[in-house]
Structures are given as C-alpha cells and as structure tokens.
Amino acid sequence: MGRVSDAKERLMESVSELIWTGSYGSTTIDQICDKAGVKKGSFYYFFDSKADVATTALEADWEKRRMELDALFSATVPPLERLRRYCEFSYRVQSEMKARYGHVLGCPLHSVGSEVCTQEDQLGAKILGILEYKRKYLESAIRDAAAAGLIEAPDAAAKSRCLFAYYQGLATQARIQNNLEILRDAVQGTFDLLGVREPSSAAA
Amino acid sequence: MGRVSDAKERLMESVSELIWTGSYGSTTIDQICDKAGVKKGSFYYFFDSKADVATTALEADWEKRRMELDALFSATVPPLERLRRYCEFSYRVQSEMKARYGHVLGCPLHSVGSEVCTQEDQLGAKILGILEYKRKYLESAIRDAAAAGLIEAPDAAAKSRCLFAYYQGLATQARIQNNLEILRDAVQGTFDLLGVREPSSAAA
DNA sequence: AAAGTAGTTGACTATTTAGTTAAGTAGAAT
C-alpha cells in the first residue's frame, strides 16, 4: 500500500481557501502548492490541472456542508423557522470569514460559478449541480410552508428560484461591499418575498 | 496636436468584451491588444495596467448605458411600469448577448465585482459606485410607488436593496446556467417582492 | 514647408506559470 499522506487533502483545502478569498483566475498552481506545503510534482501526482483540483475541492466542501444543511432544514423544524435559521447560519459563517480574512467572502459557488461558467465546462457543471441541491432545501421548505397555510405559494419551485436568486444576490453584494450588515436583511427579505402574513413574529 | 487615433477606444471595447464573455482574471493584456488590433507599446501609452483599462472601460460603458436607464426610469412613467420596463430591457439585452456570443452573460458589474473585490481595490470601488447609482433608480421608483399607494414600503431604501439583490441574483444565475428563461420570472418576482396588490395587471 | 505633437512599432528583458521527469524515500505487506 506504500506510504500514506494527507497532501491531497492539504491541496484541496488550499485551493478552496485561495479561490474563496481571491478568485479562481488569480490562483496559481504554485500558490496552491506553497500554501499546502507540497511540491509541484506531488500536485501533478494527485491532480491533472487547476480545474481538476478546484472541482474536487468544491465537491468535498459541499459534502462537508451537506450535513449541516440537512440539520438546518430538517423536516422536524417548522418550515419558516428553517429559513430563518439558514439566514442566521449564513450570517454566522460570513462573520467568521470576515474575522479570519478581513473580508466578507460570500458564497464560492456563486462567485466561482459566475467567473468560470463561460470557460470551464466541467467545473461549471459541478457548481451548477451543487447549487441545484441547495435550491431543493428552499423548495421543500416553501412547499411545507404553503401546505401549513403559512404562505401562498402554488408553485413552490418558482418561489424557491426567486428566493434563491435573492440569497445569491445578498451574498454577492455582501462580498463586493465587504459589508456584513447587508446580510441582516435576509430574514425580513425572505418573509417579504414569500408574503408571510405576520411579518413580525418568526414562524409557526 | 499630432495624429489622432481611436486605439484607446478600441482597447476599452476589447477589454469590456473579453471580461464580460470570459473573466477579468483570464483576460490578458496581449489578448486585449490582439482583439483591438493594437500593439502592446500603444497599450502602455494609454494605460498603466489591466486594472486601469478595465476601470476606465467600465466607467465608459456605464456612461453610455446611463441615458437608457434615465429614459426607462423617467419620472413621467408610472413607477411600477418603470420596473417592468427595466426587466424587459434587461431580458432583451441578455438575449442579444446570448445570440451574439452563445452565452448569457449577466451583469459585468456583478461578476467582475465579485471576482476582483478582494484584490483590486480601485476597480472594486469604481464598480461599487456604479452599482450604487443603479440602485438609486430602484429606490426612487419604489418610493414613488409607495407614494401612489401601489405598494406598502415605509423604507424605500431597504426595499430597493432587497430588490437589487434579487436582480443581481437572477442575472448571475442566468449566466451560470446559461439560461435566458430565468429572467422571465423577473417581473413577477419584482411584484411579489414588493407586495403589489393586483399581481396580474401590470401597473397603474 | 518646418516644427512640434500624438500615437505607433517591433524588438527586447525579466518573470511567472504550467507541466515533466527521473531518481529517491518512507511506510505497508509479505
């Protein structure tokens, strides 16, 4: 079996961080290697290209985050409460990033997706798939909320696309403006967008 | 006065197109020069760097588009009608891009803004400024709509930020998915988000 | 027509970057 190593994981962590704090295009393989403390020969032992390592890393990050989202969007939680918790969770994550890197970083799926979608087909497709998974959480929360009579939403899929666009816009704006406060509007915006009857109280 | 030239303008057009169809990071000075039919020496005669030409080009593009937006958001047009026209205008622009380049391109301010905001301070600041101008159109339309009793919006600025995030998200998603149909939801989404009373009829 | 100015050119340097390779090393399996 030969010797074992966590170099592959270190490379994936490095590329995630570099892409998130900077951009895909400005991240070089040399940078990735340096940050991971790995020589370039080893990089090419594990990966074919920058697109390859980025794709693999995004997929791995998603698998890690998936559990958290499953918990946040648990069917045992009242549907509107799920959305509220998701907004608060996102705020917390972004706060941490701002504290650690001095900058609000938004969602890497959106920034990288928008950056590479006209050029890196495989990476773009991977991102598209993950984003679609994330939208599903919203869709089922919305459907449950409608079933509970909390909102009017005959087309939950359409509403979820709308809400998803709003979230994406918020995250990107927070990144561009480097301003956490923008994310403070998320809960209110969600409820407005869904036409929740009693806008002040949280959920039912 | 020496000889005159439109090389500077050609360079600005080239960088705009390359950044929009691809990305800021993947665009090189050599590419910009080739597309403009200008030698690199001339490039550096007019500009200091890629960031410089990009900043100048975005500013120029904005000045061109400004007039169109002024007309769309004319105070003589009923406020909700302004928003509807803006959505339809955006759809038309994106259709053209898709026809010309084979890809929905979204809004360069958002994609480039998100890409460079952690690295290129000056370019980031310029983008931020232009985005803020664009938001103002929404804010005043919302304020006018509220004054006319068409919607409930005690805080027009907050509502405009919300709507702006939604638009930005739509544009970015349309780009990532290369799907024009996403933009078809814009009018309905706008009216839902603003809580327009009669959702079917256009405006008043 | 002379002179000055705005813009052009190609050839150049230096650096960064992606990607390769052959030889070596550490740990696991037998």
Add this chain to the structure above:
DNA sequence: ATTCTACTTAACTAAATAGTCAACTACTTT
C-alpha cells in the same frame, strides 16, 4: 528483512505574460 507501492523531490523545459524603450510615422499648427 525485503519487496512493493504510494508518495516526494529538485531540477528541468517551454510557453505565456507583463512591462520597457528608442526609433519611427502621421497628423496639425504655424
């Protein structure tokens, strides 16, 4: 213990890229 395999390394090539410069050209002004 040795053999096999997974991984590492340094040194390398080739290409791409940013940026410079001195000589040149075309236009305008006087």
